[in-house]
């Protein structure tokens with residue numbers, strides 16, 4: 001999938017986490033719009049794995065940026081069908097971990113396996129094709145394309161016909177185009193955005209833009225959907241709807257990895273949680289185990305473990 005170069009809502013030059021921009025404050029997104037009954041299940045891929053089996057393994061990954069050790073011997077697995085939370089204080093290495101799993105960075109040592117095979121030095125588009133999709137902390141939509149076109153870009157990432165068949169509009173290309181359109185409209189309907197298919201992404205309310213980004217990621221037919229702070233800038237009502245949306249996406253057959261700062265959301269929606277601090281994994285377990293873990297409490301409070309209670 002091509003990388004969007006424009007950012008619909010945030011100052012891409014600062015790289016700051018998305019916050020609800022004042023200009024997008026206009027109409028609040030319609031939090032009741034999601035239509036969970038639309039079937040958006042992923043198409044089966046060649047060799048899948050059964051629910052509960054390892055889908056992705058991060059194996060002893062270390063990544064250094066000059067003197068900064070962003071990830072330090074991190075290992076964990078993501079099991080098919082689960083919602084896994086990746087949490088940790090600012091600068092803990094969460095986004096870097098996402099970037100390693102999606103081909104943005106190569107680890108200094110260690111590696112990632114997906115469906116049992118090493119990702120190796122695959123480029124981002126090849127990893128998308130394998131079945132890993134992501135959204136970004138700061139929304140990255142094609143601002144001057146319609147909602148439908150944005151989702152079609154995701155669908156196109158899976159098309160097999162090339163430039164020649166597109167130029168001559170060969171039957172296979174036309175069939176792919178038609179099924180791509182139908183798939184994109186289904187995803188928009190699922191997100192409650194079908195009535196806005198022809199609107200430019202930049203004109204959509206903030207919450208709609210966030211849902212549109214998820215729709216575009218789902219359009220690539222991922223086995224694993226990685227969401228980087230999807231609730232950033234959301235109000236409490238929108239966060240509750242987002243939790244429902246993430247659960248519904250999982251129930252439709254996707255596995256979800258979630259980076260999120262909002263603890264209520266993370267604790268409420270995930271099956272398991274991995275905690276990073278200063279690039280190291282400091283804990284892993286169920287939400288209840290993580291909530292009561294003194295090392296995690298200390299990391300978040302920024303106090304000595306012995307003094308954390």
Ligand SMILES: Nc1ncnc2c1ncn2[C@@H]1O[C@H](COP(=O)(O)OP(=O)(O)OP(=O)(O)O)[C@@H](O)[C@H]1O
Nearest residue numbers: 065068069070088089090091092093094095096097
């Ligand atoms: N491209 C880069 N070059 C140099 N250092 C980097 C780069 N990307 C990340 N880092 C450093 O790696 C460490 C981990 O950063 P990362 O963004 O992964 O953390 P995070 O847990 O996602 O933080 P946040 O919650 O603030 O988004 C930080 O010390 C950060 O400054």
